[in-house]
Amino acid sequence: MRAFLNSLTTGLDGKYAKSSELEILRVLEQIKAVSKYKNRYYLNDGFVCGKLDISSNGTGFLYPYDSRFKQDLMIENRDLGGAKFGDIVLAKLTKFKKPRQKATVVAVLQMANETSVVYTKKIGPAIMGVTIPNSLTIALKASQKSLKELPQGTVLKINNLDNDIVEVLGVIDDPSVDQKISMALYNKREIFPKIAQNEAISFGNEVDKGMYLDRVDLTHLPFCTIDPVDAKDFDDAIYFDKNTNEIYIAIADVSEYVSPYSGIDKEARFRGFSIYFPHIAIPMLPRELSENICSLKPNCDRLAFVFKIKLNSNLEPISEELLSCIIHSKRRFNYDEVDSLIKGELECQKEIENWLIPLFELTQKLKEKRLKNGFDFHTLELRMSLDKNGDISSTRFESSTPSHSLIEECMLLANKAAAKRVKKGIFRNHAPADLKKINDLLNDLAVLGIEEQYDGDLVTMIAKIQVKASELGIREDIDKLIIKAQKRAEYSSNCTGHFGLGFEFYSHFTSPIRRYSDLILHRILKAGDDAKLTNYLMLGIDELCSSLNILEREADKVAWDFMDRKFARWAAKNIGQTFKCYIYESGNQTVAKLDDELKGARIFLNNFKSEILTTVRVKITDVDIPTAKIMGKVVEILDV
Template sequence: MKEFLRSLLNGVSQREISATNLEVLRNLVSLNAVSEHKGRFYLNNGFVCGRLDISSNGTGFLMPFDDRFKQDILIENKNLNNSHYGDIVLVKLLKTAKKRQSGKVVISLKLANETSVVYTKFFGSALLGVNIKTGLSTTLKASQKSLKQLPVGTLLKINNLNGEITQVLGNINDPLVDDKISLAIYNKSSEFSQSSELEAAAWGDEVDALMYPNRIDLQNLAFCTIDPVSAKDFDDAIYFDEKRREIYVAIADVSEYVSPYNSIDIEAKKRGFSIYFPHIAVPMLPHALSENICSLKPNVPRLVFCFKISLDDDLNVVKEELFEAIICSKRRYNYDEVDRILNDKQTDEIGWIKNLYEITKNLRKKRLLNGFDFRTNELKISLDEAVAITATTFETDTPSHQLVEDCMLLANKAAAKRIRRGVFRNHTPPDLKKIYNLLDDLALLGFDFSYQSDLANLIRKIQAKADEMGNRDEIDKLIIKSQKKAEYSSENLGHFGLGFDRYTHFTSPIRRYSDLILHRLLKAILKNDEKFYNYLLLNIEQTCASLSELEREADRVAFDFIDRKFARWASLNIGKIFNCYVSENQNILVAKLDDIFVGARIFISGYTAPLLSKIRVKITEADIASAKIFGKVVKDV
C-alpha cells in the first residue's frame, strides 16, 4: 500500500491500481482527499499519508510517505481518531501559527494490527486496559462490575475496529501465557479453522505409491534428512550418487496436497510462515500435513518435488533436472550426529555423507569468491517446565549446517533459472549512507577503511582485517546491520549477500508460503500450462509484498517471546550487576547481556559508549508488560 499511496503524489491511472488498492482509492475519493485529472488520480493538497507512531504520553507522530516533508507531523491525542500505533493513515494538515506542522487523522487506511492486547489495571477506582505495546490506557467495552470480577492483570484481546473484547488470554503474572501474548500482539493464532483441519486430515497418514504411477520412484535410494534435534517437520532430504557426481535435493511436495484457494491455502497465505518458539512451533500448515503426510519422515514413502543436479570434474553444474518423485528416507539425522560423522566419531550409516561434504566444501569456496560468509549467531534459549529460562547459547554454523545449506542453495539457484516472473528472493546492495555509517563505527574500533565503489571487495577486506584482529564475529554483526533486508519480489533483482544473479526459495514449502507458490509455478512450466502459470501470477506483486511483511512479523513474534522470558528473569534479578557489551548507541544505548545468560537487551539512558564496548550493567527495572529491561552502567571494562 505504501507504494500505491506514494504513486498518488505524481498521479496514477486506474488500470495501474490493484483490486485491493482500488477500494482504498474509492475511500480517498469519497473523502475528497483524491481528485481525478485527465484520467489520473492525485492526492489533494492539504492531505498526507504515512505510518503512525504514538509516544507513551499519547501524542501521535506521522512518518510521511511524501519525501517533501523533512520532519514527522505532530498529531495531538484528540486528533488521533481512534487510530493505533503502526497504522497507515490519511492525515489532514491543520493551519497553525506554530512552526511544527500538525494534523489530524481522517481515516486509518490499513491497520497495523487487527487486534490489540491489553491488561487490566486500576487507575483510581476505575479499571482500564493498558496496551501491551504502547503502554497507553484505554476504557474497555465492558461494565466496571464485570471487569472487577477478573483478577487485576487479566490479559484481553481487543478488536481494533470496534473495541470489543474478543478473548481472555490469561494473566500477565503467569509465565505460561507469554507465547499467547506474543502471538496475539501480531494477531497470529495457533489454532486452525475446522475446514482446513478436515481437508488436511482427509489425506490420511500413508502414501500409496501405486496411486502415483507417473512419478519417478526413488525409494531405493539412500536419502536422509538433516535437521535440528527438536525438528518436527522435515521439508528436505538429500542423496548423493558418488559415481555419477549427482546431488538429489528432494523437497516435500506440499502442492500435491494444498490446492490454490482451498481452505488450507487461504489460511497458509494469511500466515505466510511457521513461527518457532523454543518449546513449541506454530506451523503454517495443519499438523496433519506439516508433521505427518508432507513431512519426510524416515522409512515411509513420501511425495517430493526433486532436483537432480549433475556436476563435472571441476564441480561446475552441467545439468539440472526437476521432476515429481516418491522417496523413502532411510535415516533421520540431526546436525550434531552429522558433525560427529564428519569428525570420525560416528559411523556414516548411509555411506555418502563424508564424500558429499568434501564436494560441498569446495562448492562453498567457489561460491564465496562472489558472495559473503557472515558468521551469524542465532540465539537459542532453553526453558524448564515452568517455561523459565535455564540456559542460553548462540548457535553457530557447523560443517553439518554448511553441507545442508550448500545443497539447498544449489536447488534454489536452479529453481530461479526456470521462472521469468514469480517469487524471487532479492537482496539489493546496501545504501551509501549506511556504508559510511559502518565505516565511521569501524574507525572507532581501529579499522581504517575508505569507501570504494566495489562494496563486495570492501566488505571482504574488512572481514580479513577482523580475522587478523580476532573479532570477526563482532565485526560481522556491524556489517550485517548495514545491509538491507532480503525481500520477496515478482521480479528478479539478484542477491547481493550470496553473490547470485538470480535466487529464490524452493526448499521449505511446509513452513514458507513463498516456496509453495514457486512449486506451483514450476509444475505449470513442466506441464507447459501457460494459462495456469498466468493464473498463479494474479496479484503476485501484492502477494510478494505481503510475504515480506509476514516474514518480518513472524520474526518479531519469536523475538517478542524471547524478550518476555528475559524480562521475567530480570525481574528476579533487580539490583544485580552483569557483564554486557554495547549493541546500539544511536537514539538510546542498548547493551546485550554477555554473562551467565547471553543475548538479553538492556536499555540504558544518559550514557554513551562506542559500539561493542564492554560494560558492567546493574539491572534497575524489568517491565514484563512491554518486555523491556532497563539498567545503568556501573563500570567500563
C-alpha cells in the same frame, strides 16, 4: 500502500489502480480529499497520508509519505479520531503554529491490526485497559462491574474498531501468557480452522506407491535427512551418486496435498511462515501435513519434488533435472551426528557413509568457489531453553558447523536451479547496501580499530574487513555489524539477483512445509509450459510477494518478542544485581546486551554513551513486564 498513496501527489492513472486501491480512492473522493483530472487522481492541498505513531502520553505523530515534509506532524490525542498505533491514515493539516505543524486524522486508510492486546489496571476508581507494548490507556467496551471481577493484570485481546473484548488471554504475572501475547500482537493464531484441519486429516498417514505410477520411483536410493535435533518437520533429503557426480536434492511435495484456494492454502497464505519458539513450533501447515504425510520422515515412502543436478569437474551444473518422485529416507540425522561422522567419531550405514563423506568434501569446494562472489558470515544464533514453569533455564549461541555447510550448499544449488527455470514467478532478491550505510559501517569499524576505505568492490572490501576482524578476535561481532548495514532480502515476482550470495538467479524452493513462497514456486514449476495454468497461479503475485515480506518480518518479531518477555521475567527477579554486558547500540538510546552466564537480553541504558562492543558491567534498575523492557545503568567499564 505507500507507493499507491505517494503516487497521488504526482497523479495516479486510475486504470492502473488495483481493486483495493480503487475502494480507497472512492472513499477519498467522497470526503473530497482527492480530485480527478483527465483520469488521474490527485491529493488535494491540505491533506497528507502517512503512518501513525502514538507516544505513551497519547499524543500522535504522523510520518508523512510525501517527501516534501521534512518533519513528522503532531496530532493531539483529541484529534486521533480513533486511529491506532501503526495505522496508515489520511490527515488534514491544521493552521501552522511554531514550533511544529499539526494535523487532524480524517480517515484510517489501513488498520495496522484488527485487534490490540491490553492488560487491566485500576486507574483512579475505574478499571482501564493499558495497551501492550506502548502503554496507552484506553476505555474498554465492558461494564466496570464485569471488569472488576477480573484479576488485576488480566490480559485481553480487544477489537480495534470499538475496544470490545475478543478474548481473555491470561494474567500478566503468569509466564504461560507470554506466547499468547507475542502471537496476538502480530495477529497470529495457533489453532487451524476446522476446514483446514479436516482437509489435512483426509490425506491419511501413508503413501501408497501404487497410486503414483507416473512418478519416478527413487525409493531404492539411500536418501537421508539432516536437521536440528528437535526438528519435527523434514522438508529436505539428500543423496549423492559419487560415480556420476550427481546430487539429488529431494523436497517435500507439499503442492500435491495443498491445492490453490483450498482451506489449507488459505490458512497457509494467511500465516506465510512457521514460527519457532524455544519450546514449540507453530507450523504454517496443519501438523497432520507438516509433521506427518508431507514430512520426509525416515523409513517412510514420501512424495518429493527432486532436483537431480550433475556437476562437471569445474563444479558447474551441466544438467539440472526436475522430477516428481517417491523417495524413502533411510536415516534421520541431526547436525551433531553428521559433524561426528565427518570427524570419524560416528559410524552409520555404509551405504550412506560411502556417499555422505564425499558429498561433504564436494560441498566444501562449492562453498570456496561461491565465496569468490558472495559473503561468508560467522553468525551466532541465540537459543533459549525454558523450565517446566516457562521461565528461562539457560541460553546458548549456536554457530554454523560443517554439517550446516553441507546442507546449505545443497539447498543453494536447488534454489538456484529453480530460479533459472522461471522468467516471472517468485524470487528471493537481495539488493546491494546503499552508500550511506556502508559509510556508517566504516565509521563504526574505524572506532574499533579496523581502518578500511570504500573502493566500490563491496565483496573484496568486506572480505578484507573480516580478515582483520578475525585477527582481532571479534569476527562474529563485526559480521553482525556488516549484516545490519545491508538491505534485507525480499520476495519479488521479478528476478534482480542476490547480492549477498553472489547469485544472478535465486529463489526459495527447499522449504514448502514452513514457507508459503516455496509452495507457490513448486506450483509454478509444475505448471511448466501450460500458460493458462501459469497465469492463473500468477494472479495477484505482486501483492502476495509484498504480503510475504511483511509476514516474514512479523514471524521474526514474534519470536524475538517472546524471548524479550522471558528475559524481562528473569530480570525482574534480579533487580539490583550486576552482569557483564557489551554495548550493542549507541545512538539516541544506548542498548547493552547481556553476555554473562545468560546471554542475549537487551538492557536499555540511560545517560551513558560509549563505542559499540565496549564491555561493561550493568546493574539492572527497573523492569516493565508488559513492554518487556529492561532498564539498567553502567557501574563499571571492563578491560578485556
